[in-house]
Amino acid sequence: MQLTYILELLKPTKRKENIFLNNIAEVVKNRQAVAAKLKAGETNLSSADFKEINLPAAVKNQNIREVKAFHKLFLKSGSDKDNIEFKANQPICYNNQNYTIDHHIISIPFYTTKCQRFAFPVKQTERFEKLQQHIDSGCKLGKACLFYKRGKWYFAVTIKIAVKKNTNSNLMGIDIGLRQFAVASVKTHRGKEINCQFHNGKQAGFIRKKYRMLRRKLGQSKKVKAIKNINDKEQRWMTDLNHKISRQLINLAVQEQVGTIIMENLENIRNTAKSLNRADRNIHSWTFYQLQQFIEYKAELAGIKVEYINPKYTSQSCSKCNKVKKSNRKANLYSCECGNHIHADLNASRNIANKYLEQQSA
Ligand SMILES: [Zn+2]
Incomplete structure (x- = not known):
């Protein structure tokens, strides 16, 4: 590479x-x-x-x-x-x-x-x-x-640089979202979870709010250059955060001998962001895309393969019994009749890894 x-x-x-x-x-x-x-x-x-x-x-x-x-x-x-x-x-x-x-x-x-x-x-x-x-x-x-x-x-x-791909069979599914920036589930090739990692989006949300308020204040006085400076600052801050998150995810992947990282292609991210206004949605799809890019190139350096799956139903289906039910997801919690009550984004990241495993065995 x-x-x-x-x-x-x-x-x-x-x-x-x-x-x-x-x-x-x-x-x-x-x-x-x-x-x-x-x-x-x-x-x-x-x-x-x-x-x-x-x-x-x-x-x-x-x-x-x-x-x-x-x-x-x-x-x-x-x-x-x-x-x-x-x-x-x-x-x-x-x-x-x-x-x-x-x-x-x-x-x-x-x-x-x-x-x-x-x-x-x-x-x-x-x-x-x-x-x-x-x-x-x-x-x-x-x-x-x-x-x-x-x-x-x-x-x-x-x-x-010549990088040797590793031949590890463990997987890492990563769900990228709004409340939790990134949630990773590490699984064996048999589908057993051996570790997980959460990256809270709270701090990012707080910072974004701060910049939005600054922009609004300036908006009334139409200081275009000052607004641009604020945007640049926010972008640098987000880039820095994405570097940190991707580094920690790859560190976990190396520690757990992961051979393949699986993520969703970006369509889904746009859908989950439907509730937001347009400016916010643009910032989100930009930061999510950047985070995926960082994960991809750091993974490549570590000899880890990156695959993308179709995001359909990854947030609605149960990672334990496979049942698809939209109402099972309520904010941060995924709760299924089968007894699966877990963090909704962890449920999604497990589904992402599962989906890849199913494709492999099909
Ligand atoms: Zn279930």
Whole structure:
């Protein structure tokens, strides 16, 4: 699988920073020029077609590759815009032939008055240590980008990692929802539950309420920028929470020797969120989708397979006797005549695992 490591550069000198910024301005020009040629039907492009642009040839070639990919997406999107427009803050991208990482020093080419290599130290973080370990063990580096965000410079490096799938037979069903963010049921391949884990959504609900109130207050005075800041803050907070939840779920999966994680495809999440207003529903489907993505990629790293099942009846049916009865579910409790009285979301996560087992034996 491919991973991206985002490394923070130690603060560059003003002189180097100016070189970065000048090159970024040229990247914007270059990308726009490539897009114009693609629109005109010229597809056989090389760095020689952009002599007036002051960038190393390697960067121009990478721009051509990037813009070609963007152009395909642009055509697919059916946009009514005339062509792709590139914003002022473009990343400078390099393929793996054009940068080196030597201990904590990155070396990349720029254009000053000619093409020149510069070396930059990166912050020595845990993340960097991990990347170094992958490099030392022979993993192949891919594309990398230099970019600027909120006053800091970063170098994003992609690396291909070989992960061995484990052959464990235990399963983990995960139910993602509103009251409980995520509930996991760990089962053996015979269907016996050996562990479970709850991630309460209460704190998230509280935080969301706080941001909603802030937005409402501002809404009356129409401070668009301030509202956007609040939205960004809320999103960062949710992203952080999703990272924590997914990490804990995968830790449990590793501890319990899980070979397969099973989740519902997202349709169901939209249905359970029917009672909410539209803005809230959008936030929910976004955070749920993100949580699934985080679980998926952390599982892959741990060699755990991820499968999706059709969510039909997973919250209405009894995980013990299989009877489907909507009224058995009342808020947090699932209560069946057969004597099954459990947390409704745990019931759902058991059903998710059961459903997969049934499919396997069918
Ligand atoms: Zn029952």
